[in-house]
């Protein structure tokens with residue numbers, strides 16, 4: 099196949115770009131993936147905590163995330179091919195979320211699980227202490243900045259328990275998952291080209307292709323923006339912002355990697371853990387480490403950045419993260435050397451992604467993944483292929499939003515939920531929790 103023979107160009111070979119390429123290829127399209135980096139999954143995907151969890155603040159968010167659990171469980175079957183680097187592994191250890199006044203003691207989350215048929219366990223404080231003995235139930239709410247005199251001081255209350263979500267856990271190596279998807283897409287006919295930046299998307303009407311660095315023009319009637327934190331810049335190249343009510347921006351985030359608490363049962367019992375009382379979430383890594391991320395409390399001003407020019411060094415945010423996790427895990431030390439990740443989320447105005455067409459025929463976007471869409475990548479690939487198929491076949495998705503049937507859970511979701519032209523979803527947590 100020569101490079102003039104492609105039906106679709108996917109911009110970005112992260113976990114979602116590679117998933118879109120796989121599903122488009124399986125649908126019979128000739129796909130070229132372009133990435134300015136050197137390897138699949140080496141953009142923001144590489145820094146992902148890769149947590150899989152079914153709880154979101156919206157029904158559609160929960161339904162999609164619960165569906166994704168089954169794709170990861172059946173990863174090898176979904177890929178249908180091997181990878182010389184091995185396959186990413188899903189550790190289905192479940193997720194524990196603290197009940198706090200701020201999340202209304204998770205009453206809505208449990209209602210949503212009932213509605214989508216996802217199993218969960220409602221734990222009181224004694225069960226929580228028994229299941230995760232290294233945790234304290236002292237309350238610290240509200241989350242505070244480190245320079246607040248009340249930082250780290252318990253408020254005198256205790257938390258009543260937690261909810262354990264069984265269909266959840268984490269994927270051991272997010273970049274490897276993207277590589278797995280790339281190999282599967284290649285087996286279905288897709289071509290990946292690295293070290294190639296898209297620099298222009300010419301024209302104003304239907305897309306005709308892209309221009310890459312060096313000036314080469316590559317033709318295709320379909321172009322899909324899956325450029326992660328660079329999504330807004332790619333949309334600007336295409337001139338498609340005109341009818342969008344939701345936009346995307348790059349947000350800097352730090353994730354701390356610290357030695358696990360010295361509890362002998364940690365390796366066996368640890369789950370993903372989310373705590374809006376201290377505003378830290380954690381996940382275990384091989385029973386040896388704890389990855390700690392932030393749940394975006396109001397006391398931490400958001401760090402909006404230029405995705406091509408931001409500080410990759412750790413800051414006092416790293417120490418704050420570890421100290422917040424230490425409020426919940428009193429035996430956790432603060433290491434003298436900072437380890438972890440400094441990366442970018444591609445955040446939409448309401449922290450819900452945009453999976454949609456655009457005002458230019460042939461131009462699509464899977465963007466605004468807001469620090470919470472790694473898990474959904476394999477399903478999003480299939481959703482985008484269905485959306486593109488329908489729109490290319492003449493369906494007016496803006497006027498009559500497409501429904502999409504979820505394979506495992508049997509629900510039908512309305513893809514209009516992810517529209518670029520929606521109003522801000524008032525149910526959103528407006529945080530990484532989605």
Ligand SMILES: Cc1cc2nc3c(=O)[nH]c(=O)nc-3n(C[C@H](O)[C@H](O)[C@H](O)COP(=O)(O)OP(=O)(O)OC[C@H]3O[C@@H](n4cnc5c(N)ncnc54)[C@H](O)[C@@H]3O)c2cc1C
Pocket residue numbers: 109110111112113114115116132133134135139140141142143144145146147148149150294295296297324325326327328332351352353439441442443464467468469470471472473474
């Ligand atoms: C620190 C962190 C923690 C996270 N934790 C979780 C989690 O626990 N669970 C979860 O579900 N999600 C999580 N996420 C979110 C998840 O990782 C992302 O939603 C997902 O990886 C985005 O994948 P992507 O393919 O859209 O983007 P990316 O992986 O960023 O890929 C975009 C690609 O586009 C390429 N590109 C950009 N511009 C151009 C151009 N002009 N030309 C060619 N190529 C270009 C880049 O090189 C890059 O490879 C986290 C994200 C971060 C940053």
